[in-house]
């Protein structure tokens with residue numbers, strides 16, 4: 131099948147969706163999406179696909195930046211925008227604060243922490259930078275993080291080094307660790323009496339590798355060191371159990387795998403650590419141990435925060451475990467078939483506990499930029515090239531609307547490219 135034929139066939143599949151019909155008011159029709167829970171897997175994922183309005187000019191295997199919103203959530207989000215535009219200041223003065231707290235409470239159940247330990251932020255950047263910049267650093271204190279961590283978080287540590295004179299120790303996580311202990315000891319080896327904070331990615335964004343956060347926390351706490359977890363890719367993707375991880379701070383973006391509107395995130399701070407952190411913006415809450423002290427951001431798009439509830443409803447209609455299993459199945463579906471190709475390098479561990487929906491693939495003698503260009507221009511497959519640290523390849527992130535036909539097409543395309 132040529133690129134043109136495949137994309138054309140895809141277009142017919144997508145546009146035949148019954149959910150794409152417009153109602154009289156010009157909005158998408160609503161559906162009762164809870165009814166389908168009992169469907170068998172095959173039927174179930176077909177109906178999920180129909181919830182998404184998909185562009186039919188390429189296969190989207192880059193859902194890692196932002197997981198756009200399925201139509202049922204989008205409809206409800208648009209209703210929230212209308213409501214805010216209708217009620218205006220009345221909503222802001224009467225319901226805004228209590229609604230935000232109720233939504234945060236729902237999120238705290240999803241990630242298993244106390245409701246007094248979680249606030250809604252705009253994204254992971256805000257959550258993590260708040261902790262890095264607000265931490266009680268003293269000159270020559272040390273921080274440890276990995277070169278595979280998200281670039282702008284590393285930059286925030288570098289900025290803090292300039293501002294406050296801290297010292298950053300940067301480790302490198304292997305793409306195929308032998309065991310958890312190998313990773314834990316990489317962090318442990320860097321610890322000195324001056325180490326105050328370790329930042330660790332729950333799921334490394336460039337490879338999708340899941341790190342043994344619980345064990346890293348256990349080790350760090352034995353030295354009285356705090357752990358900040360970058361969970362940008364985890365909430366709504368895999369089970370996040372903060373009590374079990376026992377980290378001190380956890381940040382995530384809800385516009386990623388929860389498919390909430392853009393500009394939504396969360397921050398968890400362990401109860402006894404709240405008073406330690408200085409706020410980024412000054413607000414009107416002054417009790418040191420109240421997490422709301424850290425949460426003042428001024429006027430912002432509240433309809434986005436309101437629609438987090440709709441994204442949570444949608445997740446409930448799928449089931450987090452079912453979604454996690456599906457995303458892992460999709461990743462293994464393509465990566466297992468390509469691992470044995472001697473011209474292909476998979477930069478992500480295969481073990482189920484070390485990866486889920488995201489993985490990274492390289493082709494020998496092709497730099498990542500060239501590979502993503504060929505995939506897009508010759509095969510109509512959209513990915514992102516990663517070329518730093520020990521990662522050289524394209525990140526492949528299917529979403530729950532992705533089907534096996536698209537992945538078969540991707541596999542065949544890679545085999546052809548690798549054979550050249």
Ligand SMILES: Cc1ncc(COP(=O)(O)O)c(C=O)c1O
Pocket residue numbers: 194195253254255256279280331333334335360362363383
């Ligand atoms: C690991 C990781 N951390 C942090 C971020 C920043 O997320 P946001 O831009 O939503 O703040 C990203 C974004 O892709 C990421 O992958």
